[in-house]
Amino acid sequence: MTTEVGSETEVKKDSEQLGPDKAKDNPEEASETPENQKSRETPSEEAQDSSSVPAPTSQSSPSSQKKEKASPESKGISRFLPPWLKKQKSYTLAEPKDETKKRTTGEQQVVEESECQAPDRIAQPQKSLEEAAAENQHNAKADDKEEKHSVSSAETQPAKEDGKEREVEKVAKEKEEKQAEKEKRETKEVQTAEIKTESIPQKSPKKIKTVQCKVMLLDGTEYSCDLEKRAKGQVLFDKVCEHLNLLEKDYFGLLFYENSDQKNWLDSSKEIKRQIRSLPWIFAFNVKFYPPDPSQLTEDITRYFLCLQLRQDIASGRLPCSFVTHALLGSYTLQAELGDHDPEEHRSDYISEFQFAPNQTQEMEEKVAELHKTHRGLTPAQADSQFLENAKRLSMYGVDLHHAKDSEGVDIMLGVCANGLLIYKDRLRINRFAWPKILKISYKRSNFYIKVRPAELEQFESTIGFKLPNHRAAKRLWKVCVEHHTFFRLVSPEQPPKAKFLTLGSKFRYSGRTQAQTRQASNLIDRPAPYFERTSSKRVSRSLDGAPMGISDQGLLRDFPATGGQAAGDKIIDIEAAGQAKLKEGGREEDGSPVKTPQLELTQDGKSNSLRVDGENIYVRHSNLMLEDLDKTQDDLLKHQASISELKRNFMESTPEPRPNEWEKRRITPLSLQTQGKGDHIFQVKTLPGKEKQWTAMPWIAGAKPEETNKSLEEEITSILFSKEGFRAGTGGPFAAASVGPAEGAAGEETAASAAPPPQRHATRAEGPCTGVSDADKSSHETLDIVEEKKQAEVGIEETLVVDETNKGKMQVATDAGETCKVEHLSKKDSSSLPSDSSSSSSSSESEDEEVGEYQPHHRAIEEVIREEQEEEEDMKKKEHEEKIQHVEATPEGSKLNVPVEHTQVTAEDLVQENAVTIATEEKNLSEEIKQDLGEEKEEEQLKLNGDVSHVDIDVAPQIICCSEPPVVKTEMVTISDATQRTEISTKEVPIVQTETKTITYESPQFDGSAGGNAGVLLSAQTITSESISTTTTTHITKMVKGGVSETRIEKRIVITGDADIDHDEALAQAIKEAKEQHPDMSVTRVVVHKETELAEEDEE
């Protein structure tokens, strides 16, 4: 760190010195493609470096930070150039900087290389081909690697620091490091993606097909540029922001309209072409996330664009306000754009050029003019700030409205805002669901659902459905909710799904920075206030100084003098304040929740024995986190928990386990308190062993889990890698069913118990895919705990998790549970009728398939959606199950009420295990078994038989319920006949923390096998391990005979080990391919990918 920091400072100096030259160079270079590429790379590199030093906290932010830093570094024109421009335009800039730093090209190269590491990895070939610099990079690759490591370490350190700050250092450094790595990876990935897109067009502009696209800017002008046809949204967005010289760009987005009124946000992580399809390449640059407190924005230019957006919103009527407010806001607009009122120049009609309101009257204009006179002396920036201070109080500020109907067909409006979801009937607010109150968001066809935390006196969460005009509208609303939730509630976004090995749908996730991250990043902005022209600034405006200022002067004045006297100080203060605020915020949210959690965890650990304490702590965490009514519910839950509490405690304790934390961190928030759980793990182990065994009995068919892959290939891979753990659990699980499995599982369990890492493993298993059923129990518990912890750690996560967690965890869990439930139901129902079919599981699988199929087409690969749907279905199923099975009901309820973890455990374990068992083992027996299982699960030991027999893999995915209160562990009973697609989908669907996974391939009697499998006899089980350079494949083959039908299950654990250099995605894809090729007769039912960077590496065999 120190060295890097030094270099940065040096760089800054150099940049300052060289600034003008650089600036000069930039424009020239900008046009040049190769240079651009280089420059792009360099910026990323720089960004990384810079990020590592200054802003370790946010992975996503690094690029921004880099940009920011870069900007300050390069004085002169470079300042004004947006980061991307700098990057693109100036490899030279970067070089000079580097040179200045080291004053040696070689050094520069190294720097570049180091910077470009991520990109290099991804697009090394491209770079090499394209750029000589690429050569340098290649040359320096080794160096880069080293640098990378160093960088990574540096990054990790900052991350750690941040984490400490946030979480109060409770989280283990290792965890942080892991997170940091993860973050790094993510950032790298993003960067690489960007680089790729950019580099491609630049490199071979002639070869590549370009499309001209137009972007309508907020000031009414149009920006057009040529984009490579396959460019991703990020490329265009960056170009636009560069054009606008906008650094705090995370609040903004690009819109494209289908039909007239259907506005869609361009997903920056996806190809533009795929999003707009046949629509013209016309976009609108708009504010996407309205900052609740615009005064916390760092730069005036950002506020200016927000003002422009709001003026548009107000003039169009989207943002209603009263006459007085119209007049007041209008007067500030005049002051900002025209300066002080000049009786000579500003005649009566000067106002008519502006539109302040949808229905602008003479009276209003007079009022505007009257108020304008009172603003004398306000600088444009001050006027904008006043404008925003008034606009932000408007009740509809930042509310994105969607037409819908309620369950009774009454027209209502759903408003998505920073705080949650608002329900309007006409203009009246008739309900409101704050993010912490929402456990899950989903859509199915044209229906949009929210699952709401139970009220104080209620025991059950309720699901509220809304009918939207069509499927696309429902999806749009859902995406907006996911994005808003992530942006405003989470500390860091859930990792965007990287790999698309399987053509399963792509999960949608908000991939940008969260508000917390963007604030942190923007705190680092230290460029001189950029000059920009306000719309009417062309007219002579008078600054505060009173002297007519040139436009440029005005800009400067604004930033410096105008604000100057005040502004300069203000800015500084603001920055400080912002920093403090951030810190405070961070501290509040992060620290508060995390700290609390850690403390709680610690206490828990210490008290590991006392279940109640843990549960309470958990609740406290939740409550602290943000949950509004958690305390009450918690109490209720505690009451209910009683028996469950123990399990929960165990889980809770176990949850802190590092791996889960890692996952959580990665997924949800970078920082998590994983370390805490070690002691807990032990407890878990103790309690869990029985469960684990049972779970182990459960078949794991986790070749690779696509879902996780979606989340993050690396993570997935790592998770896969975790197979170590997974091996234990997983092998134990699936194979355990065979025989070896149990032993392994037991071993794994034991190990887990013995060491904190093992618990992590368990957690990972659970998260990842499917740690075996037995594992699933533990894992589920763990995962749940993890989820909670994550939530806590993430601070913002409480609610934040709602989406992510809910989606992922819940989805997974739900799906699993739902599946299992389905299976159970089916089994129950079918048990009598299905004997011929032999497997209720088959029916269940069918049902799942159907769901998937339905959703898939509609949603096209929206895993989340599917997940959600599944979850919902699952929930429904669960309910049904509950109804059917009293035991089950009791447990789930209690679990729900008590602790999410418990819930997960209880529900997941009980339901899943039971379900799985029932399904897998014997449908007929299902009910009994389930009951037994429940008891067993609780008892933890009986299940082995079930697990062994049952092929059902119980994936316990911790649902990311906002509060984590009721994380529903969904145990998927996937008895997939041939539903590779289905399975894939399901897996993908499974949310972040997934413990899922099984790829169960039933041969001819697949369905039957599944059903029969439950009651089947284990014929043989074998484990084969093969290794290659970077991958270790462990294959478990289990043959079962169920009702005369033989079932062969092959579970492959592929551990991909390697440095960042290895393309994990490719490796995983290759592994999956091979698996398919090797067993053409079989179908891949589940792919679970666990990515763990450091941990994974460490853990990896």
Next chain:
Amino acid sequence: CRQALRRAPGPEVDFARAEREHQLYVGVLRGKLGLQVLELPADESLPDCAFVEDAAVVCEETALVTRPGAPSRRKEVEAVKRVLESLNLNIVEMIDENATLDGGDVLFTGREFFVGLSRRTNQRGAEILADTFKDYAVSTVPVHDALHLKSFCSMAGPNLIAIGSSEAAQKALKTMQQMSDHRYDKLTVPDDAAANCIYLNIPSKGHVLLHRAPEEYPESAKVFEKLKDHMLIPIANTELDKVDGSLTCCSVLINKTSEL
């Protein structure tokens, strides 16, 4: 006021005492607090005319003249409207015949409106209020077992909601808390009627709170007395209380600077 509408039969109103209490009420506002008080002439044909709050909702520069839910009170608004017009407020009239709104159902917190949906106020009335005050969120709160929303609650400070202890009051508070993006402090008093108080922020006086007298609601008065930052002025309202009249009912507070 003797024939005033009442929700339930009760003891006879001592008109003389009611008048004394009302004079005290006005005296406090005018004399002690230095407010300019415009008194409307009593109209014996309108027995509920003392409760001017229900006839108008005034916020900032805009006054919404309501359409009271009780048909017998519809004429009350005319006198109120004339006075408001004289104050140069932007007058919005509730013309829609499907709309009813009593000012007693409107709680303005300074940040947003809550409108009680009671027997006197309906959805349409609330919508018109929302259209009138577009800057603010308007949330609806079902009101049961009480005449008005403000029969059991009111603002007792800039961010403080005084709320009664009855089930209906607590339920309404829950609703309001859920509907709001803002977190309000709450001041729970044992008696619903005592939760209706008048809060004023007068530049020269600071936080002023008119609340029911200890003789009426001793327990609730104790709660108010814990407000250290407020200038507390107990006011008896025993007689109008018999006809469901509360403190806020008898006045419409208008923030209008010195123009008058």
